Amino acid sequence: MSATNQHPALLLSRVDVERIEDLLELPQFRALNTAALRQELARAELVEPQDVPADVITMNSTAKVRVISEDQGEHEYELTLVYPRDADGSGEKVSILAPVGSALLGLRVGSSIDWPMPGGRSARLHVLAIHYQPEAAGSLHR
Template sequence: MPTERKIYVTTHDMKRLLALLEGTASVRNAEAAEALESELASAVVVAPDKIPDNVVTMNSRVRFQDEETGQEREITLVYPKDADPQQGKISILAPVGAALIGLSVGQSVDWPLPGGRLKRLKIVEVLFQPEAAGQPDL
């Protein structure tokens, strides 16, 4: 990820994500788990009531754009047990999920995909964020 950017993660999300990463042994998710771990190591950790409402947190509904194709997509960022791609619920351990955590509206990220490809994703809008909605434990 060559772009210098600052990402934010709540204390609740950090605790849960680190516990998730400790229990992740799936080879299928190994690359995304490693990338997520790297992102979390450089994240600014803040209390849930201090997170800006334009930041992607766990269980946020977000609209992002593939800057190469211009295609936009809405997803809800969830833990693996709640993932349901047909319903737009994308796991934090999926490459796209790991790419979006902690980004704020207007930020972009170059994210490696399986097979050595890169995707440049840009946050267009945070449609729902649990912390902003007063539901930090969601």
């Protein structure tokens, strides 16, 4: 497996990163294991919201994703990446603080990433399509 699949280039909205960093400082989230998310934020290239390409998953984007894991096989999902307050437990809205949410942020259509999951497992996430991205829809400061 090549390093590019393990950690593909990451392009993030400056506004998303600022909001996520603020979120990580809140007392209720300090005890969570957010090391992987923090590493992703640190290695990302930041751009202004209006400069985010339409094929990049940003906060509140809805994407079709293939998840491949050793124990659960291969499944496709339509997921919306949300802040914790908007995660409703439906499985369709995934929090940025969940392992899958952290993995999705900044991925582009066609890219894959190997990501640690709870219990020492790992999964490969592959982005098939983006059905909605706020920046592409003109919602730059949602």
